[in-house]
Amino acid sequence: MTSVLRLDGVDRSFGDRQVLRDVTFDVHGGRMTGFVGGNGAGKTTTMRIILGVLAPDRGEVSWQGAPLTRDGRHRFGYLPEERGLYPKMTAREQVTYLGRLHGLDAATARRNTDELLARVGLDARGDDLLETLSLGNQQRAQVAAALVHEPEVLVLDEPFSGLDPTAVDTLVSVLRERAAAGVPVLFSSHQLDVVERLCDDLVIIADGAIRAAGSREELRAAYGQPRYTLVVDSDAGWLRDQPGVTLVDLDGPRAVFDLDADADDQQVLRAALARGPVRAFHPVTPTIAEIFREVTQ
Numbered sequence: 001m002t003s004v005l006r007l008d009g010v011d012r013s014f015g016d017r018q019v020l021r022d023v024t025f026d027v028h029g030g031r032m033t034g035f036v037g038g039n040g041a042g043k044t045t046t047m048r049i050i051l052g053v054l055a056p057d058r059g060e061v062s063w064q065g066a067p068l069t070r071d072g073r074h075r076f077g078y079l080p081e082e083r084g085l086y087p088k089m090t091a092r093e094q095v096t097y098l099g100r101l102h103g104l105d106a107a108t109a110r111r112n113t114d115e116l117l118a119r120v121g122l123d124a125r126g127d128d129l130l131e132t133l134s135l136g137n138q139q140r141a142q143v144a145a146a147l148v149h150e151p152e153v154l155v156l157d158e159p160f161s162g163l164d165p166t167a168v169d170t171l172v173s174v175l176r177e178r179a180a181a182g183v184p185v186l187f188s189s190h191q192l193d194v195v196e197r198l199c200d201d202l203v204i205i206a207d208g209a210i211r212a213a214g215s216r217e218e219l220r221a222a223y224g225q226p227r228y229t230l231v232v233d234s235d236a237g238w239l240r241d242q243p244g245v246t247l248v249d250l251d252g253p254r255a256v257f258d259l260d261a262d263a264d265d266q267q268v269l270r271a272a273l274a275r276g277p278v279r280a281f282h283p284v285t286p287t288i289a290e291i292f293r294e295v296t297q
Ligand SMILES: Nc1ncnc2c1ncn2[C@@H]1O[C@H](COP(=O)(O)OP(=O)(O)OP(=O)(O)O)[C@@H](O)[C@H]1O
Pocket: 014, 019, 037, 038, 039, 040, 041, 042, 043, 044, 045, 046
């Protein structure tokens, strides 16, 4: 059996406005998939369709090779964009209640709740009413609620928003553990530095269409323009006149430059060596932020 959550040709309109077009990508078991796109790109709509909160106009969502059913989705964990906890319940009551609603027996629901609240750093506040918690702590409770029933698949809409750096680190390690146990984890985020740290695979959406999808390594190889760093002993301004070279940054003997696809990096290196010692010459790996900019511009 393949642990793949698959979206295939999903379209969705609101009125006469099409907000998703032919959205197709896979989320693999055991991998963290970052879902990134600008405001209004279609991430939340896509996640709602995965969870069956919205229906697609066309296309299909499947899990392990079969179309998703209501029962199948019951075993998913979802952190919705609109955080909907009951303000008059305590965090512990709320998370336990949601565990029971997802079919856990009372003892397991309580045990999982206690473990998760401790894990997300909410143990001491677990018996406070949710409305008295800070927004960040409510967010921690919401994360615990999404995980309490040991979901087969995790779909998390902006799980890191509003969390302080310590809570981000905690959540990163909790999600990594779930992924390591074989769970596919799809999470959206505007924090590209977190995505850089966390994701194995990346899906980039713009204007309702998938612009790029694949492993980080694949996308880095496919989209990052070849960029190099050169450090020599004297001014490297001569690079300006080197065929195929576009200078990105020059600081005396240190230069960053792009190279045309048909240009030879070794020729640039030889040109540098002909002028004196070369202290560093290496390709620069593009960051996710750079890939994002390139595929969405
Ligand atoms: N219920 C709705 N009715 C009408 N338009 C909607 C509805 N839900 C979403 N949209 C529109 O669909 C588009 C995609 O919205 P969506 O919330 O999926 O984007 P997003 O990528 O999650 O954005 P953000 O990063 O700002 O949360 C937007 O233009 C939005 O205004």
